[in-house]
Ligand SMILES: Nc1nc2c(c(=O)[nH]1)N[C@H]1C(S)=C(S)[C@@H](COP(=O)(O)OP(=O)(O)OC[C@H]3O[C@@H](n4cnc5c(N)ncnc54)[C@H](O)[C@@H]3O)O[C@H]1N2
């Protein structure tokens with residue numbers, strides 16, 4: 523059995539950054555920017571008023587000073603004159619500041635009578651002018667690769683980019699396997715259960731920016747598995763679920779190998795997730811996840827998420843862990859790295875972590891309750907409440 527880190531390295535070696543496509547800016551949120559984009563103009567393109575008030579010469583500003591209003595400029599218009607001594611221009615937020623003026627007096631500090639204004643006794647000290655290019659200059663870049671946040675979308679719009687070059691979404695084919703499975707909403711026989719893992723994994727994949735296809739459930743026969751694997755042809759990544767272990771009906775590895783799978787590894791020192799398998803099948807990366815629902819979801823977080831990032835051209839490696847204080851004793855760990863389902867809470871100074879009450883890898887209620895994985899290294903001796911441990915937020 524190889525380690526989790528070695529298995530991840532093999533999984534990442536099966537990926538390559540995908541091609542670039544252009545999408546409308548309005549559809550680019552959450553996508554991965556593939557090429558840096560540069561501002562097409564300065565922002566603001568002119569010195570702009572930050573307040574509603576009067577543009578004046580700073581030298582004229584004094585409590586009780588009287589100035590003559592020589593015109594008016596709203597946002598979206600340009601006043602082409604020059605402000606001279608003793609003059610003021612009525613101005614609104616966002617309007618270009620006229621030549622000669624170097625300060626905005628806010629209207630709350632002014633009394634107006636006809637074309638005259640009188641400044642109040644207590645004047646706001648701010649200049650209230652946004653210099654040209656103070657936000658960004660022409661040529662300023664949003665650097666790739668980067669997952670585009672809502673703020674990035676607004677910035678790109680401000681830079682005058684109607685379209686964004688983004689990495690194509692990875693196409694992921696998801697295959698549930700097993701005679702015992704029916705789709706949610708169907709009527710199961712008394713000896714059947716509902717397929718859950720594919721749905722959970724689709725959500726994991728799509729939250730990362732992949733596009734997941736749910737293929738028909740493959741039955742535990744060579745013919746059925748071969749047929750459904752055939753439907754996955756062309757996918758960037760094929761993910762099978764179940765049929766990975768040693769039982770007489772666990773056929774995924776056999777069938778994939780008969781179809782030409784070049785296997786990278788099978789079985790890892792991890793709990794849950796021991797019977798994980800990965801390799802390349804006719805141009806697609808293939809990951810065979812164990813069938814136990816929690817095993818497949820934990821493997822999804824640990825292996826499929828970094829693979830999505832690698833396909834998207836983002837930095838991809840082991841997911842970042844942090845540390846927390848145990849609230850309860852934890853027994854010794856065996857030879858496999860253990861990813862315990864756990865809940866985080868705020869301690870007095872540090873985050874605290876509590877494993878959920880049952881760790882069996884079939885229990886989706888406990889996974890749903892958990893918000894973090896508590897990671898115990900192989901052969902970890904027993905730990906007492908208060909010990910510091912590594913955690914991986916879900
Ligand atoms: N003799 C041994 N038996 C098992 C071993 C072992 O080393 N020796 N390993 C155990 C471990 S650990 C795991 S994990 C499981 C993995 O088995 P498979 O990947 O072959 O999965 P299945 O047998 O097909 O299913 C296991 C379990 O999960 C349910 N399942 C499967 N697919 C789905 C799905 N899409 N949605 C919901 N539930 C699913 C399935 O009904 C089984 O209950 O093997 C152990 N056995």
Ligand code: MOO
Nearest residue numbers: 794795796817883
């Ligand atoms: O490795 Mo299995 O995934 O422990 O349940």
